[in-house]
Amino acid sequence: MTQPIYAIGDIHGQLGMLEEALARIEADGGPDARVVFLGDYVDRGPESRGVIELLSQGLAAGRNWVCLMGNHDRMFSMFMEDYPRNDARLLVGYHWLHDRIGGAETLQSYGAEVTEGTRIYELHTQALKVVPEHHRRFLNALPDYHQEGELLFVHAGIRPGVALEDQSQDDKIWIRQEFLNDQSDHPWLVVHGHTQIPAPEHRGNRVNLDSGAGFGRALTAAVFEGRDCWVLGAEGRSPLLAP
Template sequence: MTETGIHYLDARGPDGMRLYAIGDVHGRHDLLAAMHRHIESELEYAPGSDWRIIHLGDYVDRGPDSRSVIDFLIETRKRDPRNIMLAGNHDIGMLEFLAEAEPDGLFVNYGGVQTAQSYGVDLLGDAHWYGKAQAIARGHMALVKAVPHSHIDFLQSLTLSATFGDFFFCHAGIRPGVPLDRQNQQDLIWIRDAFHDHPGLFSKVIVHGHTPVPEAEVKANRVNVDTLAWKSGTLSALAVNGGDKRILAMQGKAF
């Protein structure tokens, strides 16, 4: 991918289709619901338009209400499949923890305790009696029982990317020099520096989250809408209508 790619200023969504790409939620059900209410109010005034709402992953961990976020997303997609949910590394990490109680993995060390609490499970509650590893083994069993099968099915159903018009959507980013349809799963949910530091244009503008920024970051070749919602109280999204592109931001309580 070189300078022959598409520049953000020139990028367009599909004719007649509005796009909304929502950044990392991390348990902030309040902000996600507010964003959807705002988008729904916009769509009410555009009755002739088709639309897609793309969620860029990391629905769980760190924030206070991961369970409600998943419930919300399940119902939202059931109501209209034009709501698209992509996988983030934290979503995959939750699945991996449910399959195996890794005491020093992503889930335990980076917000899984809060996720477990949203299901009524104290993941580390017995650590002072049994030690961390045994406490997590006990917490793991309790969490496996507490997480509904529908939530596991939802996490397993998440796709890694989506493409509409001149935009490619994924959680973390892409590996420069690799065609978009041949990207590695680990890169799509984990990559940072090699992607962020790439100066050239890509065949499509990459819309992503994963790496927190104080406010949505718009570059020539990419847009980052991860504004640390769980802590900052700001959930951001990119809105695209033809050649018109805007950043939306829902504000709530900061922690």
């Protein structure tokens, strides 16, 4: 019998939603369930610190978890370097602390004072003081994909026609249209987030689990047995089928 593997979409600082999703997974698969988190743990929501603390402590305790890197996690990690960097994939005029990105909410969850007019170097100085070292290690250690059996888990997607070992990290955490519009079969069913949609969807060659928790909508937890997929709701499993 195929062992189930669970996946959770983009969390974006929604600690309560994450705890509920983990409770649903434990009810379905027990305390040792295999769980892959698809990245974007921080920004927009109010409790990024709590999310990273829960995940980092779970890994430290030996939980059967894989935590992948999302583009928002990399932006946070880049800001926490000795000299903060801006992700080159951001649109011109955007930066991690831009209103539409959500970095300010992440820093506020750590107790940093973020007010209009606060300079980036001042926020960086605060961040170095309030973000625990083990959170920085967690961010820096995140892998950018996980392949298991017939499934490939990745935050954003892959570039069609490129071998897995040749995929760039930028594509794995940032790609959109080239991947989303491609209808050809991949060597695996690709399970991803990154592009928020009203509800999880199965497109035959990929499954998108980013249902918009960062914008106050639901956080999706799903379970896979081979390529078969179900969404975990309050009443248990509901099949997620390709059109």
